[in-house]
Amino acid sequence: MKKIILPGCILFLAMSGLALARVSGLFPTAIGPEPLTATYQQINAVFTGDWQQYGQLFTNLQQFLFPRLFLLVITIVPVIFFLHYIAIGPMVFDHGGKQVYCYNLFVRVVHWCAALSFSLLVLTGLLILFASLFAGGAIGIMARSVHLFSALTFTGSAFLLLLVWIKDMLPALYDIKWMIIMGGYLTKEKKPVPAGKFNAGQKMWFWLATLGGAVMAVTGYFLYSFSGNIDTLRLSAIIHSFLGAAMLAMFLIHVYMSMAAIKGALGSMISGYKAESELKILHPEFKY
DSSP: HHHHHHHHHHHHHHHHHHHHHHHOOOOOOOOOOOOOOHHHHHHHHHHHHIIIIIHHHHHHHIIIHHHHHHHHHHHHHHHHHHHHHTTTOOOOOOSSEEEEEEOOOHHHHHHHHHHHHHHHHHHHHHHTGGGGTTTSSHHHHHHHHHHHHHHHHHHHHHHHHHHHHEEEETTHHHHHHHTTGGTTTTSOOOOSSSOOSOOOOHHHHHHIIIIIIHHHHHHHHHHTTSSHHHHHHHHHHHHHHHHHHHHHHHHHHHHHHHIIIIITGGGHHSSSEEEHHHHHHHTTTTOO
């Protein structure tokens, strides 16, 4: 039953994304704003500044590229996971043997604060992006408020995790081999893969979440407070959206790996323990 429910949920999410794209009409044939009259351009320049610097780029990206980009992420990534789960299946380890204490209580609490706040950032961010499809106003305002609170929580949590994990998250030479073999996730054989306490995939997600999250916090501040001129706001929105799409994709990968690709992996962030049998295969370079 579990093998049917999880793929079914993933497929449902993917199909929902496709349906949303169809209903919202996000695939029009036009690819730019209608020509403006010279008079309107002069009036508009008084309020919005130099349209030619970022305005044209911002309009095209905001109206046409970003909605498609986010829909592709929430559609294609779950489909890939669905195919992986059906074709390869999850890694299963014996959790009844020796257990190794990997995460203390402080780390687990901070990690869950970061995970839950980022989940809210994802949901509210998508609501803000597609607010017009959900009756606009009230939902958009609510999502914006929750987005701000979640951003503050995530920023603080990410900073604490940076202080705790920075040494373990530094790149190592064996990370290159891990990337080449994709961490062994493309085969049903369970062979030791080169990884320390954290593998290359986890490190990429960590640095994207911390450094990228810092940039998201700065651009988000400009967008929320309307600080700076119009071009600063436009450039902030462009950066915020591109980084948001990248972080959403990595977040979905992290969720799939922890909840489905490795049986029992999520439990380590609840109890703090990992099975030694799992560490010997997935983290053999980890000295515990």
